[in-house]
Amino acid sequence: MVETKVSMEVRSPETGISVVDIHGDLTGTSEDILMAAYEEASNGQASSIILNFTDLDYMNSSGIGLLVTMLIRTQRKKQALLAYGLSEHYRQIFDLTRLNEAIGIYADEATALAAAN
Amino acid sequence: MSETPQNEKIPRNADSWATPVDKMEVGDVPDSAMNLNVQGRRPTGPLQGFGQLWQKTYSIRLADITVSPTKVISEWKAHFPEFWPDGNNFYGPLQGVQPGEVALLNLSMPGGAKLSTGVRVIYADEESFSFMTPQGHMFSGMITFSAYDDDGVTVIQIQALIRASDPVIEVSFRLGFGHKQEDQFWFDTLSNLAAHFDSQGQQPTLSTVCVDKRVQWSEASNVWHNSAIRSAVYTPVHFTKRLFSRA
Numbered sequence: 001m002v003e004t005k006v007s008m009e010v011r012s013p014e015t016g017i018s019v020v021d022i023h024g025d026l027t028g029t030s031e032d033i034l035m036a037a038y039e040e041a042s043n044g045q046a047s048s049i050i051l052n053f054t055d056l057d058y059m060n061s062s063g064i065g066l067l068v069t070m071l072i073r074t075q076r077k078k079q080a081l082l083a084y085g086l087s088e089h090y091r092q093i094f095d096l097t098r099l100n101e102a103i104g105i106y107a108d109e110a111t112a113l114a115a116a117n
Numbered sequence: 118m119s120e121t122p123q124n125e126k127i128p129r130n131a132d133s134w135a136t137p138v139d140k141m142e143v144g145d146v147p148d149s150a151m152n153l154n155v156q157g158r159r160p161t162g163p164l165q166g167f168g169q170l171w172q173k174t175y176s177i178r179l180a181d182i183t184v185s186p187t188k189v190i191s192e193w194k195a196h197f198p199e200f201w202p203d204g205n206n207f208y209g210p211l212q213g214v215q216p217g218e219v220a221l222l223n224l225s226m227p228g229g230a231k232l233s234t235g236v237r238v239i240y241a242d243e244e245s246f247s248f249m250t251p252q253g254h255m256f257s258g259m260i261t262f263s264a265y266d267d268d269g270v271t272v273i274q275i276q277a278l279i280r281a282s283d284p285v286i287e288v289s290f291r292l293g294f295g296h297k298q299e300d301q302f303w304f305d306t307l308s309n310l311a312a313h314f315d316s317q318g319q320q321p322t323l324s325t326v327c328v329d330k331r332v333q334w335s336e337a338s339n340v341w342h343n344s345a346i347r348s349a350v351y352t353p354v355h356f357t358k359r360l361f362s363r364a
Contacts, residue, residue: 028263028276058128061240061247061261065172065278068163068259072170072329089131096137096239097249097259098162 005057006030008037017116018046019109023055028062038070047079048116052109054085064097071102080104084112133242135217141237141251146208146221148362151355154344155221155235158251166257166280167336168287170329175300176274177307177321178267184314186264186271187243193262193273193310194246200313202305216241226345230352234344236260250282253342255295257282273310275303278328283340287332296325 006024013019018041026034041049051067074081084106086094094100106112143156163170179189193200194214198207202225209220216238224232234255236248245263250256258279265272281287281295289295300323307321340346 028261056128058130060130060133060242060245061259062245062263062276065163065259065261065276068170068278069172069328071164076329087127089128089134092137093134096135096160098160098164102164 004029004033006033008033010037010040012044012046013109014113014117016045016047017050017113018042018044018048019050019052021052021055024057026056026059026063026066028060028066030063031066034066034070038073042077042079049074049079049081050109050112050116051081051083051103052085053083053087053090056085056087056090059090059093064093064099067099067103071099080116082106082112082116084108130242133216133240135237135239138217138237141219141235143219143221143235144210149359150206150208150221151223151231151233151348151351152221153233153351153355154253154342154347155219155233155251158235158253158342160237160239160249161252161254161257161282162249163258163278163280165336166282167284167333167339168281168290169327169332170258170278170280172326172328173277173279173300173303174274174324175276175303175307175321176272176324177311177316177319179271179273179311179314179316180319182314182316184271184316186266189264189271189273189310189314190244190246190262192313193264194241196313200306200309202302202309205302214238214241214246226348230349231355232345232348233351234348250279252282252339253344253347254282255286255345256280256299257336257339273307275307277303280329280333282336283343284332284337285340285343285346 009021020037082104140157204225206223210218218238221235226232239249240247247261256279260277281290304321
């Protein structure tokens with residue numbers, strides 16, 4: 001079996017906002033974990049989902065594909081998708097793949113939360 | 118839409134990614150190639166096209182041979198054009214698939230016509246590599262080529278996350294022949310690659326998921342860049358040029 005090297009926790013710092021903390025590698029093998037985290041994050045009728053990439057170790061192009069799929073799901077539910085904690089390198093990857101045109105990118109959780117409100 | 122980053126860790130695969138560009142630059146290509154629809158075009162991803170968003174996963178299991186996934190990817194990157202179906206040309210750099218490189222594609226169309234478009238390599242490591250398409254390509258999106266071990270069997274996979282770029286291409290998808298042509302292309306590629314490793318009789322499979330059923334009307338004007346229409350208009354010029362260059 002293909003090994004999965006990622007874990008995710010979901011928390012709700014404010015009503016209507018969920019944060020998904022991503023730890024480890026985001027690759028094609030992360031699909032089930034990411035989508036389960038998204039479902040959990042959406043359960044409370046969250047209007048905004050924030051992805052915390054501070055502990056992201058590695059992401060390949062399949063990981064970007066998963067983020068595209070997740071973005072489409074949030075758009076369907078009219079939720080906002082935001083992100084923070086991206087290194088300069090991964091900010092460039094969001095630029096390269098043009099994900100930055102659809103996902104709001106912020107420096108830290110406080111600014112992401114402010115934008116989500 | 119962004120603010121100053123907080124985290125400055127350099128990931129272990131940093132060199133596997135291309136740097137962002139606003140426009141694609143085509144390198145040297147043979148005189149015989151139709152070089153159209155790539156130079157100066159903006160890369161597009163799955164969020165930029167017009168049509169429904171599809172995730173299409175083509176795979177083949179090399180159950181009858183032993184070859185590592187990294188060996189498969191190494192060979193595939195080095196000889197990528199050789200595994201394409203006959204009549205289709207991939208004009209990439211001699212050193213093979215590498216991040217940031219742009220390749221010119223001349224694809225066979227029904228009736229013997231050629232379609233000129235391209236791809237940019239956005240990611241390449243030992244286990245996978247990915248392309249993005251330029252404006253005007255039939256599809257807006259990403260295609261990822263990978264290999265992995267599944268309980269001792271090496272599986273080769275092509276995963277396309279794509280939308281039809283414009284309404285004309287979307288119609289071909291809705292009528293089915295756009296999908297059929299795309300599927301056959303990648304089935305043939307996987308079979309050719311499997312044969313390269315002396316794996317015989319393995320059948321490629323396809324899993325299709327419609328990720329987004331909506332069309333994006335804001336992207337309808339992409340039809341202006343449609344590479345099939347532009348290639349068809351340019352074809353007589355291309356052949357006239359070739360005729361006179363031989364004289």
